[in-house]
Amino acid sequence: MAKATETVLEIDLNALVHNYRYLRSRIRPETKFMAVVKAYGYGSDAQEIAMCLQKAQVDYFAVAYVNEGIALRKAGITIPILVLHPQKVHFKTLIEHNLEPSIYSHAILEQFIRTAQELGKLAYPIHLKFNTGLNRLGFTYADLPKIYTATEAQHAIKVKAILSHLAATEDRNETEFTQLQLNRFEAICNKAETLFGYKLIKHVLNTSGIINYPNAQLDMVRSGIGLYGYGNDATIDADLIPVVTLKTIIAQKHTIPAGESVGYNRKYVSKKPTVTATLPLGHADGIGRQYGQGNTFVRINGQLAPIVGNVCMDMIMVDVTEIECEEGDEVIIFGKKLPATEFSGTADTISYELLTGISQRIPRVIYKN
Structure with missing residues (x-):
């Protein structure tokens, strides 16, 4: 793909x-x-x-x-x-x-x-x-x-x-x-x-x-x-393949000095110099505020990056301090390499809610033989 x-x-x-x-x-x-x-x-x-x-x-x-x-x-x-x-x-x-x-x-x-x-x-x-x-x-x-x-x-x-x-x-x-x-x-x-x-x-x-x-x-x-x-069972999930993968890109990176906040209501304040990446999707796309404040991770270049601060309507910020990445790099929100069950479970909800809540404004890309 x-x-x-x-x-x-x-x-x-x-x-x-x-x-x-x-x-x-x-x-x-x-x-x-x-x-x-x-x-x-x-x-x-x-x-x-x-x-x-x-x-x-x-x-x-x-x-x-x-x-x-x-x-x-x-x-x-x-x-x-x-x-x-x-x-x-x-x-x-x-x-x-x-x-x-x-x-x-x-x-x-x-x-x-x-x-x-x-x-x-x-x-x-x-x-x-x-x-x-x-x-x-x-x-x-x-x-x-x-x-x-x-x-x-x-x-x-x-x-x-x-x-x-x-x-x-x-x-x-x-x-x-x-x-x-x-x-x-x-x-x-x-x-x-x-x-x-x-x-x-x-x-x-x-x-x-x-x-x-x-x-x-x-x-x-x-x-x-x-x-x-x-x-709904890990042993059965092993025999199934997630059909959808939600992907995005890094829109911008920021270096945040110690003591600076990130996002609305200053819900994240850095304790040390931190590198964040801003991603172009948010709660209007189905990624609710419950996934913010370090509860949930996305995957960038094979590594997990926690969401920091509040999820915004159209953007989320993640901590990439320990990840080699650049603006434009691909980000996996959930899919084959990060199951929806794992992503949704971090916010005490279920895959059904996460999957069915994905906004229709996100383009669908179909792969088939």
Whole structure:
């Protein structure tokens, strides 16, 4: 990959395909694979990610909101797309773009049926979302008879799939709770298929679930963070490759005398002569203030340089006193040589937040074969 000449987010589609094939190898050949590409493809480029994965023959995509699904359709995605959190106001456009909604409440179900009827649809596919313990969205087991009555009284929509969301599949201390969720979901699925009288596509596992609970893969699995190179477990991370690398350059170097401060609010005061490098990115680019004041490091010429003082809106300063470097040299914020898990962990947050928070003003550079 080329040396950076500005702040860029490099996206390695070869790494993406590697991760997909690895995760695919952890499930049965007949199990469907849903790739989660919400939030700009976890902060990368959803259209490029989806087009690559469609060529790699994933079975499904998932997005959070309708506009994300529409963007994929306009980019040429033809396989099924599940919208995880559809809003009533967007039901018409959802149907017009052949997206599949996750229906999680009676009010949402009733409105979607009305919209599908108004558009003259017949057996339009929906997924039913059940709450098994995350307590965020979803029907309960007790709702099944009412759901069945509502859906059987019309022909505009048809239940295609049933799903739930596990809360702690990456946490080995929560195995008992995860198994409780899986047992609840099994009971819901059995009751639903008995009521509807046909087989539903059942999906509940996320990335960590694929790794830790393979017996619960059912008909389809969903993977988000794993596709982008992070498996919530150091042993799994070793088999994955980070897809994105955030790079920038040294814009200017300064020699700071002892007793001088650096940055806003004088949060860093040098105890000895210090050489700093200013980098052209900041909290407007997704590198929040929590990473400043020595909490976090970047990589310059193979060495770690701590961030000093407060992170600014468009700039950060790092200590390069012990590093041989010049203005214009490349700086790795995170990526293959400095994982997002390591960078984010210094500020007590997670790779998901770091990746999805990278600003859209940063140019994306795509690498693929």
